[in-house]
Amino acid sequence: MKITPMKQSLVLHFGEMGSRWGLNRTLGQMYAVIVLTEAPLNADQISEALQISRSNVSMGLKELKSWNLIKLHHVPGDRKEYFSAPSDIWEIARTLVVERRKRELDPTLSTLRDALMEQPSNESDEYTQMRVQQMHDLMEMVTLWTNEMQGMSSEKLSALLKLGEGISKLLDVKDKLLLR
Amino acid sequence: MKITPMKQSLVLHFGEMGSRWGLNRTLGQMYAVIVLTEAPLNADQISEALQISRSNVSMGLKELKSWNLIKLHHVPGDRKEYFSAPSDIWEIARTLVVERRKRELDPTLSTLRDALMEQPSNESDEYTQMRVQQMHDLMEMVTLWTNEMQGMSSEKLSALLKLGEGISKLLDVKDKLLLR
DNA sequence: TACAATTTTCACAAATTACTGAAAATACAG
DNA sequence: CTGTATTTTCAGTAATTTGTGAAAATTGTA
Secondary structure, X not given: OOXXXXXHHHHHHHHHHHHHHOOOHHHHHHHHHHHHOOOOEEHHHHHHHHOOOHHHHHHHHXXXXXXXXXXXXXXXXXXXXXXXXXXXXXXXXXXXXHHHHHXXXXXXXXXXXXHHHOOOOOHHHHXXXXXXXXXXXXXXXXXXXXXXXXXXXXXXXXXXXXXXXXXXXXXXXXXXXXXX | OOOOHHHHHHHHHHHHHHHHHOOOHHHHHHHHHHHHOOOOEEHHHHHHHHOXXXXXXXXXXXXXHHOOOOEEEEOOOXXXXXXXXXOOHXXXXXXXXXXXXXXXXXXXXXXXXXHHHOOOOOHHHHHHHHHHHHHHHHHXXXXXXXXXXXXXXXXXXXXXXXXXXHHHHHHHHHHHHOOO
């Protein structure tokens, strides 16, 4: 499968960014080509488009599956598997946020909780625990938010983000206007 | 500088997480020990606490500076430089969000804009551009939000996060009640 | 300015992570 | 069940990233 120059340059960029996004170069490229292509692709097509080995594609797909980022298709009369990305970009964003939270926050939250259970043996540990508590509380709030995000429709999510600076004003008047 | 077992295990954990957070192991460990210690530390203390070379500490500090994550102190009569983290955990969070955005979103936003300027040469590129537009719009909204975050006090930020599920309700009544 | 303390840089080494081809496993049509 | 298409696994290698010590640069004091 050949790829247009426009797609090519986007794919290269997403490859470079991939590593900054907790994925890696190949994964970034793979997801880019899948997201930017309308028709579902099979592993051989991806392998050819990105000039990487078939086995590398297989491993990459496995990881994209673990991120819940791809949909699986079957074409009648064809034994190959085809992959596509959700057509709703908000769904992709939601998934990304949740999966990153799982990987970046959840394990830490658990470690922080463990540290809070311990008995501080001296003053220095008391300070440490205080900071741990602060981090814990903050991360827990973020977790609540990402959970909230999961339940929101794309429309609502979009409306929320569009608020932009409005969110600050909205917060100011919140107490006056609602929620008892 | 020796380190208590509690701090030790936290430092090790943050080291492991560091790589998932766009930093790396050493940077994660370094920042952990700085955040969890009340008194500002000098490079030698960090080097000893983490059992890493002095030069590695120097490079790590350089990077933490580029993230705006540390404050610099001077102790009278001592030529060494001392480092600490902001005492307000929300300030740390704000900084992290903004710096990650700079690294993870800004370059992509610019690439997406470039792609949107191009003339699609065929149907496939038209689809690609449509997706690029969606991604661009989403990322731009996120950027607006992170900017908004920068201007918010820690109290306000905390209130916003505490909203949790309330945010959804708040959005529902917003249209009815205010902000024309 | 000279000197010692401290920090930074950088070439190389060590460690980690990613990629490949070959072989094994799986899926499925006849 | 057999044979073939397809996918997955995995050991070895390649590429990348990270860490070190020695040397250079910088800082501040006398």
